[in-house]
Amino acid sequence: MSETVAATATQPLLSTKGLGVRYGGVTANADIDIAVSGGEIVGLIGPNGAGKTTFVDAVTGFVKAEGEVVLDGHRVEKTSPHRRRNAGMARTWQAGELFADLTVAQNLAVAVQPIGLRALLLDVFTGSRPPAGVVEEALDLVGLGPVADRRPGELTLGQQKLVGVARALVGGTRMVLLDEPAAGLDTHESREFGQELRRIAATGVGILLIDHDMSLVLDVCDRLYVLDFGRVIASGSPHEIQEDPAVVAAYLGSAEVQGEEIVPVDIVDAPQSDGAPEVDGATEIDGAPEKEDS
Numbered sequence: 001m002s003e004t005v006a007a008t009a010t011q012p013l014l015s016t017k018g019l020g021v022r023y024g025g026v027t028a029n030a031d032i033d034i035a036v037s038g039g040e041i042v043g044l045i046g047p048n049g050a051g052k053t054t055f056v057d058a059v060t061g062f063v064k065a066e067g068e069v070v071l072d073g074h075r076v077e078k079t080s081p082h083r084r085r086n087a088g089m090a091r092t093w094q095a096g097e098l099f100a101d102l103t104v105a106q107n108l109a110v111a112v113q114p115i116g117l118r119a120l121l122l123d124v125f126t127g128s129r130p131p132a133g134v135v136e137e138a139l140d141l142v143g144l145g146p147v148a149d150r151r152p153g154e155l156t157l158g159q160q161k162l163v164g165v166a167r168a169l170v171g172g173t174r175m176v177l178l179d180e181p182a183a184g185l186d187t188h189e190s191r192e193f194g195q196e197l198r199r200i201a202a203t204g205v206g207i208l209l210i211d212h213d214m215s216l217v218l219d220v221c222d223r224l225y226v227l228d229f230g231r232v233i234a235s236g237s238p239h240e241i242q243e244d245p246a247v248v249a250a251y252l253g254s255a256e257v258q259g260e261e262i263v264p265v266d267i268v269d270a271p272q273s274d275g276a277p278e279v280d281g282a283t284e285i286d287g288a289p290e291k292e293d294s
């Protein structure tokens with residue numbers, strides 16, 4: 001790690017300062033300052049293309065970024081994704097497919113195999129395995145210990161999603177960034193998934209949660225940041241965020257005006273979209289599928 005930051009009593013587990021990412025002429029992230037403490041679930045929401053995944057990519061080292069990334073008091077912005085993971089920060093991917101022919105435990109084991117030439121040689125000569133107990137520990141953390149020897153196809157969708165989370169937690173991860181981990185879950189499954197996230201956070205793990213399921217995000221997060229066009233436009237408690245006119249405007253394209261006043265709209269009830277601009281100029285909330293109670 002590059003540099004140690006002076007510790008304070010309230011030091012967050014993860015923080016960014018002035019984080020920015022450009023893709024050619026597109027400013028995907030600009031001047032983003034966020035903080036997540038251990039034991040906290042912090043939501044990162046925003047319309048399609050707002051820059052949420054880019055932020056996760058930047059923090060975990062998968063795209064080049066400007067600004068500072070501080071993990072547990074250490075500057076890590078110049079380190080490789082692999083080193084950031086070894087330092088205790090991991091992520092999930094939007095298309096985090098599981099290996100159908102491997103057991104749940106094996107799906108986790110392959111995720112922690114070391115990479116690089118040294119690891120390859122170790123594997124050839126010693127048949128390297130993850131350290132004993134780390135897979136079991138991560139499965140216990142998400143409550144999947146009893147299904148460790150099953151294959152993903154034998155699990156409920158909610159359990160499969162938790163395997164994806166466990167894969168990121170394996171190896172003593174203390175800060176996890178979840179990119180749409182609940183995609184495809186119905187309302188009931190999503191609520192149970194949220195309860196598992198709360199249990200994980202209660203062990204001291206910091207969680208940054210991106211999801212299009214607003215009821216999950218508003219229900220489970222301690223605090224939220226809202227991105228629009230790559231910038232943080234609001235932050236606060238779920239209640240504060242729902243009342244914030246700038247957030248309403250970002251999701252709907254324009255704030256609804258009644259008389260002289262901007263009237264906040266409950267963003268849970270905001271319409272869904274596929275990300276295409278609306279004909280009347282309003283951009284709708286993210287493209288999550290309609291939920292059905294099971």
Ligand SMILES: Nc1ncnc2c1ncn2[C@@H]1O[C@H](COP(=O)(O)OP(=O)(O)OP(=O)(O)O)[C@@H](O)[C@H]1O
Nearest residue numbers: 023026028046047048049050051052053054055286
């Ligand atoms: N590899 C890339 N090359 C060029 N532009 C990109 C790349 N990745 C993302 N972008 C652009 O950066 C902006 C932010 O995209 P990003 O995927 O981070 O948004 P998002 O909030 O995660 O969107 P969604 O909710 O749809 O997943 C968008 O304008 C997108 O088109």
